[in-house]
Amino acid sequence: MGFREKYAKLGERYERIDGPLERFFDPLRRKAAGYVAGRVLEVGVGTGFMLPHYPRDIELHAIDAVPEMVEVAKERAEEIGLNARFYVMDAEKLEFPSGSFDTVLSAFVFCTVPDPERAMAEIHRVLKPGGRVILLEHTKSDCRLLNWLFLKPLDVLLGLLLEDNTLRETHLLARKYFEIEHEESHYRGIVRLIVGRKG
Template structure:
């Protein structure tokens, strides 16, 4: 069973599982939302954790590979009075023309994408020159001990449950495609916020 099937089975229950972590992620989501502008694409919207934080003056488009998660996000957007477009789509095969967006945002998605390199190429492709790519992601820590004592066991558990990989180095991959303007490391690098620009 792949990540799509596992997340599909969770549906609305995903928020009850991930919800307790939101008190740690909430300030970082708020901070990430301050960098968005113009025509915005959110990769992997999931159940819509980011939706409450978007500014009103953007044109928001969102994708997710799991229809069941997307339905939850649609309901949340309606409750918030948010005007957004939702598409069932794979991050590795974005069905948008080149240079379509001013901002592309990804929050806690690259730990799940089967081929992160392909997804990064697609983000770069659909972003306009000078546009921003924003990543708020789980990453491998700078502390080896933390990786072995915490992230490695968590990686085994989440890999089994959700096909998540908590030891990815998305912060390094992003540097191959974007000029990094802003970077923050939180919880010893377990979570990072990066803002890159397409040059």
């Protein structure tokens, strides 16, 4: 069973699993949303944890590979009065013309994407020249001990449950495609906020 099927089976129950962590992540989500402007694409919207944080003057488009997640996100957008368009779509195959967006944001997505290199290349493609990418992601820690004592056991558990990989080095991958303007490491690198620009 792949990540789509696992997330689809969870549906709204996903929030019961991830929800308790949101008190830690919520301030970082707000900070990430502060960097968006113009025509914005959120890659991997999930059930819509990012939606309440977006400024109301943007043109928001949001994708996810799991239809059940997209439906929950749509309902959340309607509840908060956010105007957004939603699509069922893979991060590795974005069905938008090149140079479509001023900003692309992903939050806790690259730990799940089956082919992160291809997804990053697609984000680069759909951004306008000079456009911004904002990545708020789980990453491998800078601390080896933390990786072995915490992230490795968590990786096994989340791998079985959701096909998540908490030990990916998305921060290094982003540097291959974008000029990094800002990078923050939180919880010893377990979470990073990265802002890059397409040259």
